[in-house]
Amino acid sequence: MGPFNGPTIAILVILALLLFGAKKLPDLARSLGRSARILKAESKGLIDEENDTEEAKDAKNQQASSPQQNAPAEPQQPQQTGYPQLPAGQRIVNESGETTHRTYGN
Numbered sequence: 001m002g003p004f005n006g007p008t009i010a011i012l013v014i015l016a017l018l019l020f021g022a023k024k025l026p027d028l029a030r031s032l033g034r035s036a037r038i039l040k041a042e043s044k045g046l047i048d049e050e051n052d053t054e055e056a057k058d059a060k061n062q063q064a065s066s067p068q069q070n071a072p073a074e075p076q077q078p079q080q081t082g083y084p085q086l087p088a089g090q091r092i093v094n095e096s097g098e099t100t101h102r103t104y105g106n
Helices: 006-020 024-065
Strands: none
Touching: 006 024
């Protein structure tokens, strides 16, 4: 048996009810769940950024080591100026979370 068996969990639940009250416990659990979700998303974002930078370094090293003569000829695409269009349903917000109305690239 581990340190958290049935009677131990029951005592902890009763103590939580006495300390916080029955009305506060759902709010506390909800905020704990939100915090865990945010932490998970942020850690996944950091891992994705790390993988992207490693892939970019690998691609850069691969381009530097491979001769240009053996590379297949690809047509050059014009580079886009300004910011790309936002997908439907997304909007630009400022630091306080308010929607801003800006046009880019025009």
